[in-house]
Every structure is written in C-alpha cells, then in structure tokens.
Amino acid sequence: MIEYTDSLSGITEDHLHGFGGGWPSPPSPKTMLKILRGSDYVALAIDSETDRVIGFITALTDGVLSAYISLLEVLPAYQGRSIGSKLVRRVLERFSDLYEVVLLCDRDLQPFYERSGMKPATGMIIRRFQRQSGES
Ligand SMILES: CC(C)(COP(=O)(O)OP(=O)(O)OC[C@H]1O[C@@H](n2cnc3c(N)ncnc32)[C@H](O)[C@@H]1OP(=O)(O)O)[C@@H](O)C(=O)NCCC(=O)NCCS
Numbered sequence: 001m002i003e004y005t006d007s008l009s010g011i012t013e014d015h016l017h018g019f020g021g022g023w024p025s026p027p028s029p030k031t032m033l034k035i036l037r038g039s040d041y042v043a044l045a046i047d048s049e050t051d052r053v054i055g056f057i058t059a060l061t062d063g064v065l066s067a068y069i070s071l072l073e074v075l076p077a078y079q080g081r082s083i084g085s086k087l088v089r090r091v092l093e094r095f096s097d098l099y100e101v102v103l104l105c106d107r108d109l110q111p112f113y114e115r116s117g118m119k120p121a122t123g124m125i126i127r128r129f130q131r132q133s134g135e136s
Contacts, residue, residue, distance in 0.1 A: 025133040057087040067095040069103035
C-alpha cells in the first residue's frame with residue numbers, strides 16, 4: 001500500500017535511494033535529505049511494505065503570495081499509478097490560499113500538470129549543470 005505524509009519524521013538518507021534517475025549528476029541520498037529538510041513543504045509517498053520513499057514533491061514559498069514546486073519525482077517502478085498526481089494535489093491543497101503555485105516543466109509534461117488544473121505559462125531559468133548534484 002502507498003501511504004502519503006507531509007512529515008520527515010523518521011526519514012533518513014537510507015530511505016532515499018534511487019532518485020534523480022534521469023539526471024547525469026543526481027544528488028546523493030544524503031543530499032536528497034538536505035533538499036527535503038531545506039524545503040518549506042514536502043510530501044512523501046511511501047511503500048508501506050518496504051518502508052521505502054518511492055515518490056516525493058518539494059515546494060518553496062514566501063508564505064504570502066507564491067509557492068514554487070521545486071522537485072517532483074516518482075521512482076520508475078511506481079510511475080503510472082497516480083502517485084505523482086496525488087503528490088501534486090497535496091501541494092495545491094496545502095497552498096490553496098495563495099495567489100499562485102508555480103513550476104517549470106518540459107512541454108511534454110504540461111498535460112500531466114493540466115490535469116491538476118494548472119495552466120501553461122512562460123518562464124526563465126539559469127541552470128548550472130556542474131552544480132546539479134548539489135555537492136559543493
Ligand atoms: C512526472 C512523474 C512525477 C509522474 O508521476 P506518476 O506517478 O507516473 O504520475 P501519474 O501516474 O499521476 O500520471 C501519469 C501520467 O503522466 C504522464 N507522464 C509522466 N511522465 C511524462 C513525460 N515525461 N512526458 C509526458 N507525459 C508524462 C504519463 O503519460 C501518464 O499519463 P496517462 O495517465 O495519460 O498515461 C514521473 O513520471 C516522474 O517522476 N518522472 C521523472 C521526473 C520528472 O519528470 N519530474 C517532473 C519534473 S517537472
């Protein structure tokens with residue numbers, strides 16, 4: 001069974017293996033834990049049979065107008081089971097009183113987010129790929 005939580009209680013780097021799979025230089029599990037702890041909001045999907053985190057979403061917010069969904073990932077073996085959609089829904093509910101919830105995504109993922117009521121918008125970004133792993 002997949003369980004959802006907004007709490008990092010009891011989560012260690014051992015629970016966070018396998019993420020960043022599509023990236024050339026993914027963050028280590030230790031760095032993943034730092035990312036989760038440094039975020040203003042986190043939702044986790046946990047496989048209760050293995051006690052493993054199999055999906056997560058992180059968001060940053062000013063607490064007044066805006067929240068930004070910074071990362072969303074579901075492990076490949078668990079994709080296509082609505083887990084990603086449920087994680088997005090949790091963020092949208094958590095920040096339902098704010099003016100805007102923002103994210104950047106590739107064009108082919110827009111239909112996925114549109115199903116949660118989000119609309120395409122234009123964005124800008126600087127990406128420093130040498131910093132992708134989050135290691136200093
Ligand atoms: C995107 C992601 C979080 C979706 O999680 P999920 O649990 O599989 O999502 P759901 O089961 O709720 O929805 C699956 C739908 O998303 C679509 N989808 C997932 N990844 C997609 C992609 N890269 N391009 C286009 N559509 C995609 C699937 O086609 C599926 O649509 P369908 O139900 O019509 O077949 C997951 O595929 C993932 O972790 N991908 C790698 C990391 C990533 O791209 N994160 C988002 C960064 S903006």
